[in-house]
Amino acid sequence: MSEPALRPVLDAQDLAAAQEPAAAPSRSRAALLKRLADVVCLPGSRVNAFERAMTADLLIELLREAVLDERVRIARRVAAVSEIPTSLARLLLRDDLPVARTLIENSASLSDTDLIDCARTATPEHRRLVAARRGLHEAVVDALIEPGEAAVIESVLRNDLARLSHAAVETIVATTRDNPRLIPLLLRRSELRPSHAYVMFWWSDADSRRTILQRFAVSREILQEAVSDVFGMAAEEKWQDPLTRKALQFIERRQRNRAALERSPFESLEEAIVVASESMTREVAEEIAYLSGLKPMTGAKIFTDAGGEPLAILCKATGLPRTAVRSLWRGLRRPETDASGAVAPGLERVLTLFDTIAVDRAQTVLRYWNWSLSSALTPALIKAIREGDEDAVDEFSQPQRAAMLALGSDFGRR
Template identity: 75%
Template sequence: MSEPAPTAPYQPAEAPKPRARSRAALLKRLADVVCLPASRVNAFERAMTADLLVEMLRDAVVEEREKVARRLATLVEMPGTLVRLLLRDEISVARALLENSPTLGDADLIDCVRHATLEHRRMIAQRRGVAEMVSDALVESGEASVVEVLLRNELGRLGHQTVETVVAMSRDNPRLLPLLLRRPELRPSHAYVMFWWADADARKLILQRFAVSREILQDAVGDLFAIASEEGWQDPMSRKALQFIERRQRNRAAIAKSPFDSLDDAVAAAQTGLTRDVAEEISYLSGLKPMTGAKIFTDPGGEPLAILCKATGLPRAAVRALWRGLRRPETDSTGAMVPALERVMAVFDMIAVDRAQTVLRYWNWSLSSAMTPALLKAIREGDEAAVDEYSVPQRAAMLALSRDFGR
């Protein structure tokens, strides 16, 4: 029988070593030196001290790092390596700088955005006067909660590309849309494309705020229509721009080729059932491309029907006729108009003809005039890199139509 293995003698657990007072004092003194005014310490001495402080902070406990961060928060200029170390630290350490230091550089904040945590990014998004470059970096993360904080920051600044990115994000994050609509950086081109995925309240706000008149453009270029006509409308770019600006919405030339005598007759025929052929005829007679018409007729909310009818001078009853042709319920069990149709009729009543034309022309411009074969392929494949970054209608078409092709 083998002998049992000898047991190790009992050793009491080693008591934790008390934290050296010299370390805490040294960290404080080094931070004090870094904070000295330029009259007391030159740039090289400050940098040397900061390097030593960085080495010590990398092994310091959280409480010690927090104390140093609070000490440096009021410093006008902090050495780069030191500030980046503290900004990338735990949020309890970085908070002192992010909340209290007004002089953090954009480069340091962007570095923090890209290398720290969600909570760091949320805190940066709350800072007073967030610069455009920092906002762009925050939005790049694609975190809706960070973007929501940024949009609520009235003193933050959003660049054009930042707004473009957030507009695209709002399609999958409905909470962002009402916040975007309150931003001064938002332009009609953004609002018109967001209309397609906005809820009823947001759609009403878009039409009230962004459905602008084209009267100033019509006055500015009024004499150019005759000149373009004399030239036979040879220049395609001028033709597209003038078509957007002109007052007349209906396409008179389409009447000669249409089986209907007028747009009103086509709408009346649609009451028995809006077939694809009738829908295309209504689109042509309304001065629209069939793709734009299809987007309007298949919209689940129905507000675009009101825009179409008002812009083309159709009577109020035409909205109900198209609604009936789409086989949508008109009344409830009590005989009262259903809320959805009532809402659409209210849109018809509230918007002026010229403003409705602006919205309708923009939709047609963005959803059809920019639709090249290459863009169509990019939309089907979801290839946003193929879209011309300077083309407003191309970007709008990508956003508005990309999911339609995926159905």
């Protein structure tokens, strides 16, 4: 007598029923999801890594077809697990926001690679949520700000426990040009350096400029004391080393250029200022720049700046009197009084800056500008600025990148 045939797990009737649209959520699927999640969440003493991974693979297949409520429940279940399988974590992090939010906000075990994957593959809102997590490492922050989304960057800057890399700060500085509301947030960050702040100065409002000058207009006295003997060494070598010469020019106390005065049509910087008050031509502006120890490009930025604060910095750094600020203001055809006859608000703000900033600190600001805005303008950099070649930024030094940020729009108009 032959053995009876074994009944298949699913017979024809079962298959037909399975192919019909379900009238209600499957109780068996819900139970299976829960059981699989239970296994994934077992401690390491109960399930090994391979068993956990195998179970996670099955769970993932079910989650791909699960409804939103089921996916949210699973996310809540695994958020407390200390070892979430990577494939499961990434599936949930890429899911709709209610699912991903549960993991992003509540799971302490997500790795940097999980968060970076989420930042690069999910939506801006996912990135904003990740940006608010505590203790973000630099690599995660780099991935978050890469798309240049202002809302995400704002969330990063508000997160005091997120760490910014040097490259991230440069990227954010560039972003502030079109998103000025980020400037006050960036100015709060300890990662911001003077080179970043002085570039951002050019498109900052009056309040942010005041903050930049208060925080970064530092004295160079300690540098001057540390290298006082090096000036003599460099002079004995006839200033042959260009890098040494450039660094010492930044540190030295003297701001005016004596060599330029010997070639100038003016007898002094003061005389050039008097002429400028009556007729500020390009030639006069360039002479003032040379006599002040600046390159013409730096002078051009100072004289064309809409706010006017750089005029106060220039005059204070070069030892000019307060009246020189008014002379330059007049020469640039800017209003000196308002309708009531009082000093114009812009001029009053600039004069107040002149009165409050020390000479040495003004020189620090001026020399940072001169260093970052002009000394790095190589032909390749100018070409990159004109073409807006962002891909070429990494090929340049920090001063060169600063020049690209500060001068990019100016070159675009030429």
